[in-house]
Amino acid sequence: MKHFLSINDVTDLNQLITSGIASKRNPFADIELGKNKTIGLLFFNSSLRTRISTQKAAQNLGLNVITMNVGQDGWGLEMEEGVIMNGDKAEHVKEAAAVIGSYCDIIGIRSFAGLQDRDKDYAEIVFQQFKKYAEVPIINLESATRHPLQSLADCITIEEFKIKQRPKVVLTWLPHFKALPQAVANSFCEWMNPMDVELVITHPEGYNLAPEFVGKGQVIYDQDKALEGADFVYGKNWSSYEHYGQVLTSDPSWMITEAKMSLTDNGKFMHCLPLRRNMKVADEVLDGPRSLVIEQAANREWSAQAALREVLLHI
Numbered sequence: 001m002k003h004f005l006s007i008n009d010v011t012d013l014n015q016l017i018t019s020g021i022a023s024k025r026n027p028f029a030d031i032e033l034g035k036n037k038t039i040g041l042l043f044f045n046s047s048l049r050t051r052i053s054t055q056k057a058a059q060n061l062g063l064n065v066i067t068m069n070v071g072q073d074g075w076g077l078e079m080e081e082g083v084i085m086n087g088d089k090a091e092h093v094k095e096a097a098a099v100i101g102s103y104c105d106i107i108g109i110r111s112f113a114g115l116q117d118r119d120k121d122y123a124e125i126v127f128q129q130f131k132k133y134a135e136v137p138i139i140n141l142e143s144a145t146r147h148p149l150q151s152l153a154d155c156i157t158i159e160e161f162k163i164k165q166r167p168k169v170v171l172t173w174l175p176h177f178k179a180l181p182q183a184v185a186n187s188f189c190e191w192m193n194p195m196d197v198e199l200v201i202t203h204p205e206g207y208n209l210a211p212e213f214v215g216k217g218q219v220i221y222d223q224d225k226a227l228e229g230a231d232f233v234y235g236k237n238w239s240s241y242e243h244y245g246q247v248l249t250s251d252p253s254w255m256i257t258e259a260k261m262s263l264t265d266n267g268k269f270m271h272c273l274p275l276r277r278n279m280k281v282a283d284e285v286l287d288g289p290r291s292l293v294i295e296q297a298a299n300r301e302w303s304a305q306a307a308l309r310e311v312l313l314h315i
């Protein structure tokens with residue numbers, strides 16, 4: 001696997017999940033793999049889990065790690081080609097990517113959607129430019145449209161906690177007053193499609209995700225109906241794709257409560273975090289036995305280690 005940008009870079013999903021679970025059992029089995037190699041982690045946006053879990057996973061593989069908050073620690077980067085750089089960006093990605101690629105053997109990048117121009121966001125210009133000019137493997141730490149390290153951790157978690165061969169997995173939209181990217185929801189659906197699960201997606205009208213991510217997912221606009229018999233409830237807010245970047249509603253009746261979870265088949269609750277308590281999900285759920293959010297976040301270390309190991313094996 002040269003890059004890890006999406007599930008399309010993965011040749012064997014079951015092998016990757018197995019590798020993540022194996023790393024959990026024996027974290028330092030491949031400590032020599034990354035010896036004398038360096039990974040650079042570039043953050044254009046905030047992060048807790050991705051930042052720490054990816055650094056830990058890299059260290060478990062013997063990699064040296066350099067972390068940078070782009071735009072704060074370094075210069076603002078111009079991504080467009082052929083522009084006159086007389087604005088607030090002091091450096092072009094052509095130079096920055098080539099220079100970072102000369103220091104690092106692998107580069108991880110977090111760059112969220114701007115939520116202003118759908119075509120621009122869904123073209124993933126930041127990742128295309130770094131792939132073109134850095135000339136080293138690129139790892140997606142959440143891009144405008146995907147979050148594969150999160151999705152691999154989600155797959156590992158479902159494999160660990162499922163009690164049926166083909167569980168019902170419900171992705172439910174949750175209310176928020178801010179416009180958030182579709183990336184986590186897109187990616188979750190994309191990774192659930194090849195898994196042996198019944199995938200249901202529930203959200204208010206106007207929040208349909210792009211069809212290329214929904215795939216086999218059954219869309220149900222009635223949340224209570226969607227939750228019936230669910231084995232896993234995956235909560236996430238996202239802004240409208242159809243009315244790009246807009247918050248069409250923040251209806252609090254979509255918040256997950258114990259009453260909502262009682263519609264499931266003893267369902268477990270998942271969320272990528274960070275999560276705004278009692279706006280998206282009630283304390284009674286997060287503090288109760290249904291919640292897997294901590295185990296899910298802990299699996300980010302093993303998700304990153306499985307992905308980085310695959311990339312290192314092909315450098």
Ligand SMILES: CCC[C@H](NC(=O)CCC(=O)O)C(=O)O
Nearest residue numbers: 178180181183184272273274276
């Ligand atoms: C892993 C999730 C990262 C990000 N989440 C947020 O930006 C939450 C921000 C907030 O709630 O204010 C998102 O929704 O893509």
Ligand SMILES: NC(=O)OP(=O)(O)O
Nearest residue numbers: 047048049050272273
């Ligand atoms: N789930 C996730 O990626 O968390 P951070 O945004 O804190 O990295």
